[in-house]
Amino acid sequence: MKTLRRRADASAATATMPWVDAPLVSGTPSFGSITEDISRVAERPTTITWLASLGLVGSFALVLLISIGWLFYEGTGIWGINVPTAWGWAIVNFVWWVGIGHAGTLISAILFLFRQKWRTAINRFAEAMTIFAVICALIFPGIHVGRVWVVYWMFPLPNQMLMWPNFRSPLLWDVFAVSIYFTVSLLFWYTGLIPDLATLRDRATGKIRRAILGILSMGWRGGNRQWQHYELAYLILAGVSTPLVLSVHSVVSTDFAVSMIPGWHTTIFPPYFVAGAIFSGFAMVLTLAIIVRKLFHLEDYFTINHLEKMNIIMLVTGMMVGYAYSCEFFIAWYSGNVYETFAFVNRATGQYAWAYWTMVLCNVISPQVFWFKNLRRNIVVMFIASIFINIGMWFERFVIVITLSQDFLPSSWDYYSPTLWDILTYVGSFGLFFSLFLLFCKFVPVVAMAEVKGVLPEADPHHGGSH
Amino acid sequence: MSTETVTAAAPAIQTYGILAAFKNAGDLLHAAEKVRDAGYAKFDAHSPFPIHGMDQAMGLRRSIVGYCAGISAFLLGSFGFWLQWWTSSVDYPLIIAGKPFNSYPAYVVVTFGLTVLGAALGALLSMLILNRLPQPFHGLFYSKQFEKFSDDGFFISIEAGDAKFSETETVRFLESIGGTNVEVVRGE
Numbered sequence: 001m002k003t004l005r006r007r008a009d010a011s012a013a014t015a016t017m018p019w020v021d022a023p024l025v026s027g028t029p030s031f032g033s034i035t036e037d038i039s040r041v042a043e044r045p046t047t048i049t050w051l052a053s054l055g056l057v058g059s060f061a062l063v064l065l066i067s068i069g070w071l072f073y074e075g076t077g078i079w080g081i082n083v084p085t086a087w088g089w090a091i092v093n094f095v096w097w098v099g100i101g102h103a104g105t106l107i108s109a110i111l112f113l114f115r116q117k118w119r120t121a122i123n124r125f126a127e128a129m130t131i132f133a134v135i136c137a138l139i140f141p142g143i144h145v146g147r148v149w150v151v152y153w154m155f156p157l158p159n160q161m162l163m164w165p166n167f168r169s170p171l172l173w174d175v176f177a178v179s180i181y182f183t184v185s186l187l188f189w190y191t192g193l194i195p196d197l198a199t200l201r202d203r204a205t206g207k208i209r210r211a212i213l214g215i216l217s218m219g220w221r222g223g224n225r226q227w228q229h230y231e232l233a234y235l236i237l238a239g240v241s242t243p244l245v246l247s248v249h250s251v252v253s254t255d256f257a258v259s260m261i262p263g264w265h266t267t268i269f270p271p272y273f274v275a276g277a278i279f280s281g282f283a284m285v286l287t288l289a290i291i292v293r294k295l296f297h298l299e300d301y302f303t304i305n306h307l308e309k310m311n312i313i314m315l316v317t318g319m320m321v322g323y324a325y326s327c328e329f330f331i332a333w334y335s336g337n338v339y340e341t342f343a344f345v346n347r348a349t350g351q352y353a354w355a356y357w358t359m360v361l362c363n364v365i366s367p368q369v370f371w372f373k374n375l376r377r378n379i380v381v382m383f384i385a386s387i388f389i390n391i392g393m394w395f396e397r398f399v400i401v402i403t404l405s406q407d408f409l410p411s412s413w414d415y416y417s418p419t420l421w422d423i424l425t426y427v428g429s430f431g432l433f434f435s436l437f438l439l440f441c442k443f444v445p446v447v448a449m450a451e452v453k454g455v456l457p458e459a460d461p462h463h464g465g466s467h
Numbered sequence: 468m469s470t471e472t473v474t475a476a477a478p479a480i481q482t483y484g485i486l487a488a489f490k491n492a493g494d495l496l497h498a499a500e501k502v503r504d505a506g507y508a509k510f511d512a513h514s515p516f517p518i519h520g521m522d523q524a525m526g527l528r529r530s531i532v533g534y535c536a537g538i539s540a541f542l543l544g545s546f547g548f549w550l551q552w553w554t555s556s557v558d559y560p561l562i563i564a565g566k567p568f569n570s571y572p573a574y575v576v577v578t579f580g581l582t583v584l585g586a587a588l589g590a591l592l593s594m595l596i597l598n599r600l601p602q603p604f605h606g607l608f609y610s611k612q613f614e615k616f617s618d619d620g621f622f623i624s625i626e627a628g629d630a631k632f633s634e635t636e637t638v639r640f641l642e643s644i645g646g647t648n649v650e651v652v653r654g655e
Contacts, residue, residue: 031515031619156550164554168563173576180580184587191591194600199515199617218601222616223511223624224499224521226598231517232532233594240540240586243579251576453619454516461496461518 026300038447041296060431067425076146078421084407085416090144092397097137103281104130109241120451121301127189132436134182136429170254177251188237195450249277263343263403272324279317280393286386311376318367362392483606484626487646495621499524501644509626513616539589544582609654
């Protein structure tokens with residue numbers, strides 16, 4: 001009883017002193033128990049629940065495939081897009097998925113450089129989420145081009161027309177920014193995986209499993225001659241990914257900001273988009289983390305302290321997004337530009353006002369609950385808030401894109417609404433995302449074991465005064 | 468004739484090196500210092516995670532991965548800028564928005580992206596090459612206890628190719644510096 005009391009006192013003391021770090025892994029972890037806890041998830045036999053879930057989300061992925069097939073056959077006329085609203089849900093979904101893909105790199109790169117050791121528990125799975133989100137994102141502009149069979153024109157490839165892409169266009173910058181982001185994230189993720197795949201290899205019982213993992217782990221032997229190069233390569237990958245976190249969504253925002261459309265042509269877009277991307281990315285990490293820790297009993301690794309820290313980041317970035325919304329309005333009025341003013345007043349009071357206020361409610365109001373410590377440590381509250389934020393950030397992009405529907409020519413003004421195929425394609429992209437995520441949870445260690453071991457107190461060679 | 472074929476096919480057992488286990492990260496660090504001081508060159512310290520200070524303990528020089536990444540970043544970045552300049556100004560000059568052919572501010576984004584990609588590829592590939600990966604086969608994998616290195620084991624390995632290597636002396640030496648389960652690793 002006394003010990004319990006003392007422990008409660010200690011945790012209360014830590015709770016009131018945020019500068020005193022709580023242990024990164026709760027319980028009584030050892031190197032062996034970490035290996036066991038994490039590898040077990042990737043090694044256990046296929047369960048009915050897992051298969052049923054994969055079947056469910058896989059059928060949604062099939063919906064995506066069918067929607068794309070029908071789109072290829074029939075053309076982009078199956079969507080609700082028109083002129084002037086030539087960018088409909090496809091671009092909304094693209095920006096939304098890319099935004100979600102930002103948290104992974106923020107966690108794995110920026111927090112690594114700032115030596116935020118708490119990242120070790122969540123980085124593997126946040127990076128995986130990044131990669132899957134960017135895959136979903138890349139699909140949308142790819143199929144939105146209409147004539148998909150000439151999609152290779154986006155790349156500077158020598159061709160029979162002796163033509164080259166226009167490097168002055170932000171749309172081409174976007175092709176480079178997002179595909180490079182995907183490649184670098186994938187390399188970073190795989191580099192981090194090598195030692196953990198070696199762990200799975202050394203635990204493998206079956207011959208085939210051992211051979212496959214042997215190939216994937218490349219013959220890793222954990223010698224310091226290997227760690228030496230490995231650590232530097234990892235540091236460099238983190239270092240070069242850091243500017244990418246800021247640059248990718250900035251480049252995405254130039255798709256809008258470089259144009260001459262009122263409501264888009266603003267210099268606030270790059271920082272505003274980056275803040276929004278991190279905001280939505282953390283919301284998605286949180287949604288998935290809450291589910292994964294429960295399903296795979298990883299509460300000792302994804303501790304409440306991790307979740308609280310993510311909530312604080314969401315509170316901060318949510319405020320930045322809220323500030324950007326109000327700043328846009330201020331500038332619209334202050335500039336004295338009637339078109340700019342119209343665009344913004346129309347957003348808040350026009351035919352899409354319902355979307356605008358949904359966005360404000362979800363993105364500005366809902367994260368305010370995280371001011372209160374007991375609420376930001378409450379799983380139910382944060383789960384609901386994270387869903388709200390995911391929805392709100394989708395609406396933010398929707399509000400921006402449908403600014404197009406009222407252009408300079410009032411005779412072409414119309415109410416844009418999506419068709420069934422717009423909705424099915426979007427829902428289908430969730431199917432793809434969750435299918436990849438389920439496969440990841442089944443086959444890959446969801447927590448970076450080597451890194452978590454490295455932040456245990458026992459990992460320090462001077463631990464226990466042995467040096 | 469047939470006897471010869473059999474001899475050729477029979478696996479020749481060879482010695483790859485000697486492996487010794489240590490209790491924890493601190494012991495491994497001290498052991499590595501002693502192995503280095505004893506004059507061994509072809510040895511390695513295996514652990515589940517990188518150990519702080521091990522490079523100095525083993526007497527390793529700083530990794531050159533950084534230089535490789537830097538060179539690769541510079542090359543791919545310059546290629547990116549050159550490609551944009553050449554396609555827009557030389558091979559397919561086109562006036563867009565009244566801008567000059569070599570409108571270099573617009574080329575910043577792609578140049579930057581390719582520089583980052585060059586650094587990432589350079590870091591990863593040079594790491595793999597310097598570590599001689601992928602290397603699915605290595606003599607150490609013949610040791611059963613070596614499997615623990617990726618879980619919670621700490622090992623020193625001394626390769627048979629080392630100038631000071633001796634099956635009896637090296638075993639005795641590793642035992643004297645606190646190594647347990649000292650094993651001569653043999654395989655086909």
